[in-house]
Amino acid sequence: MSDEIDALTTVGELRQAVAAFVNARDWQPFHTPKNLSMSIAIEAAELMEHFQWLTPDEALVAVSKPAERAAVDDELADIVIYCLSLSNALELDVSSAVLGKLHTNEHRYPAGEFQGRFRRPQRNKR
Amino acid sequence: MSDEIDALTTVGELRQAVAAFVNARDWQPFHTPKNLSMSIAIEAAELMEHFQWLTPDEALVAVSKPAERAAVDDELADIVIYCLSLSNALELDVSSAVLGKLHTNEHRYPAGEFQGRFRRPQRNKR
Amino acid sequence: MSDEIDALTTVGELRQAVAAFVNARDWQPFHTPKNLSMSIAIEAAELMEHFQWLTPDEALVAVSKPAERAAVDDELADIVIYCLSLSNALELDVSSAVLGKLHTNEHRYPAGEFQGRFRRPQRNKR
Amino acid sequence: MSDEIDALTTVGELRQAVAAFVNARDWQPFHTPKNLSMSIAIEAAELMEHFQWLTPDEALVAVSKPAERAAVDDELADIVIYCLSLSNALELDVSSAVLGKLHTNEHRYPAGEFQGRFRRPQRNKR
Numbered sequence: 435m436s437d438e439i440d441a442l443t444t445v446g447e448l449r450q451a452v453a454a455f456v457n458a459r460d461w462q463p464f465h466t467p468k469n470l471s472m473s474i475a476i477e478a479a480e481l482m483e484h485f486q487w488l489t490p491d492e493a494l495v496a497v498s499k500p501a502e503r504a505a506v507d508d509e510l511a512d513i514v515i516y517c518l519s520l521s522n523a524l525e526l527d528v529s530s531a532v533l534g535k536l537h538t539n540e541h542r543y544p545a546g547e548f549q550g551r552f553r554r555p556q557r558n559k560r
Numbered sequence: 561m562s563d564e565i566d567a568l569t570t571v572g573e574l575r576q577a578v579a580a581f582v583n584a585r586d587w588q589p590f591h592t593p594k595n596l597s598m599s600i601a602i603e604a605a606e607l608m609e610h611f612q613w614l615t616p617d618e619a620l621v622a623v624s625k626p627a628e629r630a631a632v633d634d635e636l637a638d639i640v641i642y643c644l645s646l647s648n649a650l651e652l653d654v655s656s657a658v659l660g661k662l663h664t665n666e667h668r669y670p671a672g673e674f675q676g677r678f679r680r681p682q683r684n685k686r
Numbered sequence: 687m688s689d690e691i692d693a694l695t696t697v698g699e700l701r702q703a704v705a706a707f708v709n710a711r712d713w714q715p716f717h718t719p720k721n722l723s724m725s726i727a728i729e730a731a732e733l734m735e736h737f738q739w740l741t742p743d744e745a746l747v748a749v750s751k752p753a754e755r756a757a758v759d760d761e762l763a764d765i766v767i768y769c770l771s772l773s774n775a776l777e778l779d780v781s782s783a784v785l786g787k788l789h790t791n792e793h794r795y796p797a798g799e800f801q802g803r804f805r806r807p808q809r810n811k812r
Numbered sequence: 813m814s815d816e817i818d819a820l821t822t823v824g825e826l827r828q829a830v831a832a833f834v835n836a837r838d839w840q841p842f843h844t845p846k847n848l849s850m851s852i853a854i855e856a857a858e859l860m861e862h863f864q865w866l867t868p869d870e871a872l873v874a875v876s877k878p879a880e881r882a883a884v885d886d887e888l889a890d891i892v893i894y895c896l897s898l899s900n901a902l903e904l905d906v907s908s909a910v911l912g913k914l915h916t917n918e919h920r921y922p923a924g925e926f927q928g929r930f931r932r933p934q935r936n937k938r
Contacts, residue, residue, distance in 0.1 A: 437571075437572045437575060437653055438653060439653050439655040439656045439659075440570060440571040440572035440575060440653050440654055440655045440656075441570055441572040442570065442572075442655075443570060443571050443572075443655035443659075444566060444567055444568065444569060444570055444571070445563075445566040445569050445570070445571055445574065446563045446566035446567040446568075446569075447655075448571065448655060448658055448659070449563060449566060451658070451659060451662055452658075452662065455662050455665065455666070458671040459669065459671050459674045459675060459676070460675055460676040461674075461676075461678065463676075464678055464739045466616045466619060466620065467610075467611060467619050467620065467622075467623050467632070468611035468614065468616050468619040469616070469738060469739060471604065471607045471608040471610070471611055472608060472734050472737075472738050472850060473738060474600075474604040474607065474639060475601060475604035475605060475607075475608055475731055475734065475853055475857075476731045476734055476735050476738060478597065478600040478601035478604045478731070479601060479727055479728045479730070479731030479732070479853075480731070481597045481600065481601075482597040482598060482601055482724050482727065482728055483728050484593075484597070485593060485594035485597055485724075486721060486724050486725060486728060487716045487721060487930045488594065489868060490592045490594050490595070490867060490868075493592060493593050493594040494592065494593065496593075497593050497650060503650070506593070506650070507650070507652055507657050508657070508661060510643060510646060510647065510650075510652065510654075510657060511654075511657040511658050511660070511661035512661065513600060513639070513643055514640075514643050514654060514657070514658050515658055515661060515662065517636060517639055517640050517643065518658075520636060521636065524623060524629070524632070524633070524636075526633055526636065527563055527564060527565050527566050528566055528636075528637075528640060529565040529566045529568075529569035529574060530565045530566075531633050531634070531636060531637040531640070532574055532577070532578075532637050532640050532641055532644075533565075533569075533574070533577060534637070535634060535637035535638065535641060536577055536578065536581050536641065539581065540581070543585065545584040545585050548585045548587075549585060549586055550585070550586040550587075550589075552587065552590055552865045590865045595864060595865060598724060598860050598863075598864050599864060601727055601731075601857055601860065602857045602860055602861050602864060604857070605727075605853055605854045605856070605857030605858070606857070608850050608853065608854055609854050611850075612847060612850050612851060612854060613804045613842045613847060615742060616741060616742075678739045689823075689824045689827060689905055690905060691905050691907040691908045691911075692822060692823040692824035692827060692905050692906055692907045692908075693822055693824040694822065694824075694907075695822060695823050695824075695907035695911075696818060696819055696820065696821060696822050696823070697815075697818040697821050697822070697823055697826065698815045698818035698819040698820075698821075699907075700823065700907060700910055700911075701815060701818060703910070703911060703914055704910075704914065707914050707917065707918070710923040711921065711923050711926045711927060711928070712927055712928040713926075713928075713930065715928075716930055718868045718871060718872065719862075719863060719871050719872065719874075719875050719884070720863035720866065720868050720871040721868070723856065723859045723860040723862070723863055724860060726852075726856040726859065726891060727853060727856035727857060727859075727860055730849065730852040730853035730856045731853060733849045733852065733853075734849040734850060734853055736845075736849070737845060737846035737849055740846065742844045742846050742847070745844060745845050745846040746844065746845065748845075749845050749902060755902070758845070758902070759902070759904055759909050760909070760913060762895060762898060762899065762902075762904065762906075762909060763906075763909035763910050763912070763913035764913065765852060765891070765895055766892075766895050766906060766909070766910050767910055767913060767914065769888060769891055769892050769895065770910075772888060773888065776875060776881070776884070776885070776888075778885055778888065779815055779816060779817050779818050780818055780888075780889075780892060781817040781818045781820075781821035781825075781826060782817045782818075783885050783886070783888060783889040783892070784826055784829070784830075784889050784892050784893055784896075785817075785821075785826075785829060786889070787886060787889035787890065787893060788829055788830065788833050788893065791833065792833070795837065797836040797837055800837045800839075801837060801838055802837070802838040802839075802841075804839065804842055
């Protein structure tokens with residue numbers, strides 16, 4: 435896992451970097467929850483565009499090529515930036531929200547039952 | 561800015577929490593770049609659903625109500641979790657990508673020129 | 687309502703035009719349900735991009751300008767084209783599906799109760 | 813191709829059915845271009861949700877099962893309904909837009925050059 439900077443950077447530091455960028459341009463009036471939810475969806479679509487016509491295997495090959503990979507990283511960064519800006523607009527502690535949701539999901543998707551499957555096994559076939 | 565836990569939590573720690581959740585269920589084969597790009601878009605749409613029919617002002621009122629706000633936080637957490645899982649799948653250092661993209665955007669959208677506007681001012685009206 | 691050609695064109699004729707375009711390029715293997723669902727979402731995001739930072743009123747002004755309007759029409763055409771291609775891939779009668787869904791919604795959202803509102807009025811405030 | 817009703821139904825008739833539904837509820841103020849672009853994206857995401865974790869082949873199997881297929885048809889109908897409502901709001905002739913865009917794409921993607929491929933073949937490998 436490539437995480438040299440991630441190991442040293444707090445979520446709060448990233449949020450502050452995004453806030454500084456937005457504030458320097460007086461973009462807070464644009465960065466409303468409604469607009470930012472659209473922005474996240476728009477950037478997510480730009481990410482999907484890289485994989486739209488590829489099989490899952492072809493998509494893995496694509497992200498192994500430096501130019502394609504750089505473009506994908508760029509789209510993912512855009513999504514995260516808008517997520518952090520929305521966190522700032524909502525004054526949401528992202529880490530608490532993420533760790534809390536993972537905790538909830540631990541109970542909703544017990545590891546034993548969902549091993550290698552994303553749907554609850556059916557007791558009786560219909 | 562509510563960021564007590566964000567101030568103490570590194571991006572790497574969140575990524576590891578997500579990786580542990582995915583690995584405990586052997587979900588890595590599902591968490592391909594193509595599938596995760598769809599997942600981010602799907603969760604972004606669930607976030608938009610909260611604001612779909614509201615004016616921007618009504619959306620601000622909505623997120624001030626605890627029940628609505630908790631649901632919004634939950635959707636945002638889902639998006640971030642999938643972003644972190646994609647970072648894990650790609651072995652992408654998120655902090656570098658985000659800080660690098662902000663740096664690029666500093667040049668693309670000079671603060672002086674984009675003050676309070678999201679489009680470059682036109683020199684000559686047509 | 688501008689619908690001179692719409693009044694003369696059957697849904698089946700549009701579907702056939704899309705099918706002819708796809709078949710002439712042997713694109714059926716790409717036009718799978720999974721890929722086309724992504725394509726619709728991607729084009730929907732390109733449509734949203736035109737309204738992302740605008741207030742609802744500014745968006746109405748935007749679509750009254752010919753250049754912006756032409757771009758919006760173009761995005762909407764892309765979405766419809768992918769919807770029709772998915773209908774072809776699924777061999778779905780679109781008109782039946784649309785009229786059937788409207789019928790269902792007539793019962794789900796009784797006109798009297800949902801007059802001017804998109805949520806069921808609450809009997810008791812909490 | 814299952815298109816018995818599609819062969820008999822004009823696009824204009826479907827648009828009028830959608831307009832009647834919206835008008836009976838006085839929903840025109842909600843059905844703005846900005847909100848409808850979000851609505852299309854939201855319904856597209858609900859469609860994607862059916863294929864999110866499936867391989868392309870598994871997705872084809874899924875849509876061959878009546879219950880799954882009915883749910884997919886329902887999502888596609890929702891997307892088309894919002895597209896038609898946006899056409900009504902914009903007073904856009906959908907058939908002209910679709911046929912015009914296909915015509916443009918005939919030139920952009922010449923059938924000979926794009927046979928079985930969605931990207932222009934590269935003359936020189938780099």
